[in-house]
Structure formats: structure tokens, C-alpha cells
Amino acid sequence: MQHANIPGPIKDDYPYPGQCDGIDSWHYYKCQCTSFVAWRINSRLGVKFDNYYKGPNWGNGNTWDEAARKTGVTINGTPVPGCVAQTNAGSYGHVAWVAKVSGDSVTVEEYNYVHAKKYSTRTVPKSSFNYIHIKV
Template identity: 65%
Template structure:
């Protein structure tokens, strides 16, 4: 009995924390204030450090992986650098308020940057079945990478084709459409021959800041601050 108790104590002292995962693939890894490289660096971990994940969330894509883990220190590390043994969730999903995934109505930001994977490579259709470098392709990318929703132009078996069809497709799919902007919502208008969609990055009073592609036929990334009544708002995540 004495040996068993001593052995158990010894194993407990050398085993990693339950639910903890080691940092790998880099000598040092930044833990940020939001799941994006635009977030402030809160703490730095070293290769081999065991970190405890409290939850996970979709954020900026790092080396093809859009998952981020929130640590017990209250900051976010890209899943690419965490050896969890899985390419998916190993912890609960984080609440999205105040994160880069959306959910804030009080001026939070999604970490605005042109991380669109097809920039400079416009032309054929993307994997969501939209033409690359169009507004619809960029927003489909944002929905997949930031909200973790498997969105495409036949989402929920409806026709999410041209941007002017998105509000109708949303309503037919049971997705809320209203005049209230929210970080992480889709800004949509029927103006023009095909309409236009953009990503709500920030809400400030009666204005919204949107990220978008192909405004005015440029096939390029841009941001604008406009009155909130410029768009309808599609809330794929309430």
C-alpha cells in the first residue's frame, strides 16, 4: 500500500495538467486579446508549455486552421500551435461577445485586415461556389472563418447567389434579417444590378464600419464607415 501511494504521488507530479495541451511548432507563441493576429499580445508561451483551454472559437485563419483556443490566462492562441491531437474542437465553444467572431453591438471590432485567401488570385469559382474576389466570396470566407458556419451559395438548400438574393434566401432559411447592425453580421443591400454584401466589423452610434471586396468593381479589399441605414443586416449567428 505504501508503494502504491508513493507511486501515485510521483505520477501526479510528472503528469501534465488535466485538459492541458502543449505548445509546439514554434519556440515562442503569442497569446492575444482576441482570436486574431491584430489582437494585443497578452502573454507569450514557450514551446513545450502546457496550456489549459477554457473554450475554443473560430477566428483568423493561421496556416489553414481558423480555430483558436482561449487559455486559463484569458487570452487566445491559434490552434495551429497547440498540440490537441484533433483538428476540431476539444473544448466548449467560447461565448462570442467581445471576440473577433462577432456578437458585440457596442463598437467591438473583428480585427480588420485583408486575410482573404484568394487575394491576387481572382477568377474561377472558390470552394463556396462564388467567383473569387467578389463581395459574396469574401463574405462567405468571413462567415466560414470567423463564425465557424459551413456557409456556401446553397446554404440550407436556398439560393444564396447574387448579393441581392441574400436577404430573401436568409428569410426563407429562417435566418434573421433586420435593420440592427451587429459585429459579425452580414451587411446587405439590393442596390445595383447584383446587390452588394459586406462584413460588419464595427458599430459606432448610427454608423457601421464594414469590410468588403469588389466595391465598385475593383476586385480589391476595402473598408468604409457608412450610416447604419445603408444596409439590411443578416444575422447567421444570433
């Protein structure tokens, strides 16, 4: 049976909005995409995830795919609500929370993409990301 909060409501429930200095409880910089997704993994999947989940440093968004592979976490091209959208594009890559999948599109929730250090949502082609399946 799935956790009742997967994927959960589409809303900014991040615990550090506007408090973007320093390191969060998951060993990420506050208000970054990685911090937001780590929060969601903990709060909505009920998984004790941090920057050293299962051993390696997960780091920036562009290294989450390698960390997933090293730890045996499934990564593929098939999104489901509650998984992590990941891309190596840009200087540091990016991760986002998959909120909804509809046909060939995926709706993600994220921090620090559309607006610096702020929450946003986007609906993009599924092919825009790799998908990391920590629980779902």
C-alpha cells in the same frame, strides 16, 4: 459565449487576393463581395456557409435577403459586429462584413466595391444596409 474571432481584426485576410479567376470553395466567383463574406462566415463565425446554405441558392448580394428569409435566418435593420450587411442597390446588390458599430454608423469590410476585385473598408450610416444575422 461568442466565437473568439467575432468580428475579428479589420484586415484583408481573404485567401484569394489577386487570384480572381474561377470559383472558390464556397461556390462563388473569387474576389467578389459574396466570396469574401462567405469566407468570413466560415472563418470567423465557424459556420459552414456556402452558396447553398440550408438549401436555396444565395446567389448575388441582392438575393441574400430573400435566401435568409427562406431559411429562417434573421434579417433586420440592427447591425452587430459579425453580421452581414446587405443591400439590393445596383445591378447585383452587395454584401459586406460588419466590423464595427458606433452610434448611427457601421464600419464594413468588403471586396469588389471601392476597388474592383479588391479589399476595402467604409464607415457609412447604419441605414445603408439590411443586416443578416447568420450567427450573431
